[in-house]
Amino acid sequence: xxxxxxxxxxxxxxxxxxxxxxxxxxxxxxxxxxxxxxxxxxxxxxxxxxxxxxxxxxxxxxxxxxxxxxxxxxxxxxxxxxxxxxxxxxxxxxxxxxxxxxxxxxxxxxxxxxxxxxxxxxxxxxxxxxxxxxxxxxxxxxxxxxxxxxxxxxxxxxxxxxxxxxxxxxxxxxxxxxxxxxxxxxxxxxxxxxxxxxxxxxxxxxxxxxxxxxxxxxxxxxxxxxxxxxxxxxxxxxxxxxxxxxxxxxxxxxxxxxxxxxxxxxxxxxxxxxxxxxxxxxxxxxxxxxxxxxxxxxxxxxxxxx
Amino acid sequence: xxxxxxxxxxxxxxxxxxxxxxxxxxxxxxxxxxxxxxxxxxxxxxxxxxxxxxxxxxxxxxxxxxxxxxxxxxxxxxxxxxxxxxxxxxxxxxxxxxxxxxxxxxxxxxxxxxxxxxxxxxxxxxxxxxxxxxxxxxxxxxxxxxxxxxxxxxxxxxxxxxxxxxxxxxxxxxxxxxxxxxxxxxxxxxxxxxxxxxxxxxxxxxxxxxxxxxxxxxxxxxxxxxxxxxxxxxxxxxxxxxxxxxxxxxxxxxxxxxxxxxxxxxxxxxxxxxxxxxxxxxxxxxxxxxxxxxxxxxxxxxxxxxxxxxxxxxxxxxxxxxxxxxxxxxxxxxxxxxxxxxxxxxxxxxxxxxxxxxxxxxxxxxxxxxxxxxxxxxxxxxxxxxxxxxxxxxxxxxxxxxxxxxxxxxxxxxxxxxxxxxxxxxxxxxxxxxxxxxxxxxxxxxx
Numbered sequence: 001x002x003x004x005x006x007x008x009x010x011x012x013x014x015x016x017x018x019x020x021x022x023x024x025x026x027x028x029x030x031x032x033x034x035x036x037x038x039x040x041x042x043x044x045x046x047x048x049x050x051x052x053x054x055x056x057x058x059x060x061x062x063x064x065x066x067x068x069x070x071x072x073x074x075x076x077x078x079x080x081x082x083x084x085x086x087x088x089x090x091x092x093x094x095x096x097x098x099x100x101x102x103x104x105x106x107x108x109x110x111x112x113x114x115x116x117x118x119x120x121x122x123x124x125x126x127x128x129x130x131x132x133x134x135x136x137x138x139x140x141x142x143x144x145x146x147x148x149x150x151x152x153x154x155x156x157x158x159x160x161x162x163x164x165x166x167x168x169x170x171x172x173x174x175x176x177x178x179x180x181x182x183x184x185x186x187x188x189x190x191x192x193x194x195x196x197x198x199x200x201x202x203x204x205x206x207x208x209x210x211x212x213x214x215x216x217x218x219x220x221x222x223x224x225x226x227x228x229x230x231x232x233x234x235x236x237x238x239x240x241x242x243x244x245x246x247x248x249x250x251x252x253x254x255x256x257x258x259x260x261x262x263x264x265x266x267x268x269x270x271x272x273x274x275x276x277x278x279x280x281x282x283x284x285x286x287x288x289x290x291x292x293x294x295x296x297x298x299x300x301x302x303x304x305x306x
Numbered sequence: 307x308x309x310x311x312x313x314x315x316x317x318x319x320x321x322x323x324x325x326x327x328x329x330x331x332x333x334x335x336x337x338x339x340x341x342x343x344x345x346x347x348x349x350x351x352x353x354x355x356x357x358x359x360x361x362x363x364x365x366x367x368x369x370x371x372x373x374x375x376x377x378x379x380x381x382x383x384x385x386x387x388x389x390x391x392x393x394x395x396x397x398x399x400x401x402x403x404x405x406x407x408x409x410x411x412x413x414x415x416x417x418x419x420x421x422x423x424x425x426x427x428x429x430x431x432x433x434x435x436x437x438x439x440x441x442x443x444x445x446x447x448x449x450x451x452x453x454x455x456x457x458x459x460x461x462x463x464x465x466x467x468x469x470x471x472x473x474x475x476x477x478x479x480x481x482x483x484x485x486x487x488x489x490x491x492x493x494x495x496x497x498x499x500x501x502x503x504x505x506x507x508x509x510x511x512x513x514x515x516x517x518x519x520x521x522x523x524x525x526x527x528x529x530x531x532x533x534x535x536x537x538x539x540x541x542x543x544x545x546x547x548x549x550x551x552x553x554x555x556x557x558x559x560x561x562x563x564x565x566x567x568x569x570x571x572x573x574x575x576x577x578x579x580x581x582x583x584x585x586x587x588x589x590x591x592x593x594x595x596x597x598x599x600x601x602x603x604x605x606x607x608x609x610x611x612x613x614x615x616x617x618x619x620x621x622x623x624x625x626x627x628x629x630x631x632x633x634x635x636x637x638x639x640x641x642x643x644x645x646x647x648x649x650x651x652x653x654x655x656x657x658x659x660x661x662x663x664x665x666x667x668x669x670x671x672x673x674x675x676x677x678x679x680x681x682x683x684x685x686x687x688x689x690x691x692x693x694x695x696x697x698x699x700x701x702x703x704x705x706x707x708x709x710x711x712x713x714x715x716x717x718x719x720x721x722x723x724x725x726x727x728x729x730x731x732x733x734x735x736x737x738x739x740x741x742x743x744x745x746x747x748x749x750x751x752x753x
Contacts, residue, residue: 057747057748058423058426058427058707058708058748058749058750059426059536059748059749059750060749145566145572145575145576146571146575165725166725166726250567250570251567253513253514253567253721254717254721254722254725257717257718257721258714258715258717258718259718268714268715271394271398272710272711272714272715273711273714273744274401274711275747
């Protein structure tokens with residue numbers, strides 16, 4: 001700070017220059033992070049926004065179209081039907097998955113479970129299986145000819161509904177996602193439960209509270225923050241649904257359309273249709289919607305907490 | 307080995323002399339050939355003598371030997387053969403490279419249905435400047451028509467072709483006393499008979515395949531696509547298409563098609579265990595059958611494609627690739643010299659020897675090729691059936707200049723007919739609308 005003083009008189013803007021100098025020290029520390037952050041996070045978003053303002057056609061080349069792509073996206077029935085599909089997925093699959101995760105976390109935390117650490121690992125293990133592998137595996141099991149469903153049909157002489165038919169394929173994807181992520185969410189919730197002060201449980205027991213009462217009065221309130229986090233992750237995951245439908249599409253090409261989820265739609269637009277500009281627009285619109293919904297959930301969750 | 311090489315050299319010499327006369331005639335009419343400079347055979351020879359390096363993108367496995375032979379013959383030339391992905395993946399990579407203006411290969415394998423898209427975008431060079439238009443007698447009509455890509459020039463040279471035929475499992479046919487169908491009516495009857503006799507067996511599998519549907523319409527004489535420069539028309543409400551849908555709808559509605567998607571594991575198993583008893587597809591099918599369906603050895607046979615009219619002899623193409631010279635290539639003469647070597651000269655023979663189905667009349671008519679007996683097919687001389695199909699391809703078919711995209715939404719539209727109450731006709735109508743919407747979005751004039 002002292003060193004800054006002689007220079008101060010040199011320029012009229014003396015006073016602001018001192019804090020400016022100081023702030024550079026801070027920037028040097030965050031600099032490496034900011035550089036990487038800008039390169040891999042801000043730059044792609046900026047480029048996508050730039051792309052979304054143009055339109056490249058096979059005939060006529062590239063032209064600036066302003067917000068035309070956005071206007072088109074808001075009126076695009078294909079986009080909104082894919083959005084509706086992931087919204088329905090979110091509304092049904094996420095509560096089921098989080099409820100299961102909650103039950104498992106409470107069961108493990110209860111201390112009454114025999115072999116709880118093995119149980120914990122076993123439930124968590126599917127999360128360690130890459131999504132692509134998991135989907136391929138389930139895809140084989142869903143097969144009505146040579147898969148598990150087919151074997152069951154043959155063994156018992158029954159006809160199970162085809163899990164990859166257009167009516168059931170979304171539920172089948174939900175099953176895969178639940179299988180994969182229930183352990184992950186269980187772990188988030190379980191670690192939140194571990195932070196509860198054991199003295200509270202002792203106090204509750206002295207007061208004569210049963211296990212259910214302890215869950216309602218101590219554990220669930222303690223889990224609120226973790227539940228909100230898990231919900232936000234799940235919302236983002238649902239809106240970004242891509243791997244599972246994209247892989248199952250090979251097995252069920254007529255049940256999973258190229259616009260099955262918003263991400264798959266954007267992918268098809270850009271890789272099959274060469275419509276990079278419109279695909280960027282869809283991606284940005286979807287990103288903004290996800291942000292709004294995730295933020296709304298967070299706000300609502302925090303208000304309850306207060 | 308030595309004999310094969312000598313024969314290859316002889317062939318090369320013969321083809322070179324053809325090319326010499328060809329370029330002598332062709333070099334004059336090359337005004338609007340984009341960036342390609344007119345080149346004579348002497349220029350090509352000079353380029354080969356000077357040497358250099360070219361890059362070839364292809365997934366065709368038989369090209370590897372061609373590259374090795376070519377480099378042995380012209381030691382100063384280096385050919386980098388890169389597998390940049392199979393069909394759609396390669397097209398995406400190629401389009402990206404062209405867009406970025408760097409990393410574009412000199413030559414790229416492009417299937418016939420995708421070639422118009424690259425022609426329109428001026429990503430591939432017109433080979434007329436090299437005298438390629440004089441090669442028409444070297445190639446069979448189907449592939450030769452396809453490399454014109456709906457325009458006037460020649461935008462690639464045919465590498466292989468897929469004239470269609472009926473591949474069937476003779477063991478299953480014999481077991482249920484099914485005669486080999488010669489017409490589509492007989493085919494429908496056979497499908498019913500087989501499925502009635504064994505509810506687990508189907509005459510064919512189909513879950514909606516754009517390439518198959520368009521080929522069937524092609525054979526039926528349909529011309530749903532009309533392309534004239536930047537004017538595009540799509541109309542499936544026409545006689546050829548109706549012939550196809552009227553017949554195929556009966557198979558779909560009657561649940562007479564195995565609901566197994568082509569190229570899946572279940573599909574290969576079905577072809578092996580007799581639950582999928584036949585395939586109507588391109589002449590390149592023996593390769594995949596022999597490598598993927600080992601259990602079918604000795605059981606499969608090849609018959610001519612069923613006809614719409616009894617006694618007629620009309621077929622269509624299904625699949626097949628060209629090798630195209632990119633507009634961005636920095637060494638077009640050298641690249642074309644390799645292209646010619648790989649498609650009409652010695653390379654054509656070496657690829658046929660390795661199992662490719664030729665697009666060249668010379669290889670197609672050679673006794674060695676025609677009389678080859680294949681133990682997989684019970685020593686049937688299958689190439690005679692397939693070569694005959696190549697000469698019967700219905701003329702005048704054209705694909706859309708954005709067929710890659712159109713095919714990618716086929717299952718969104720026509721696919722519905724396979725899993726719900728929608729008909730093929732209304733599915734095709736939806737496909738037509740989706741294709742036309744894309745055409746408008748891309749700036750085409752819709753007729």
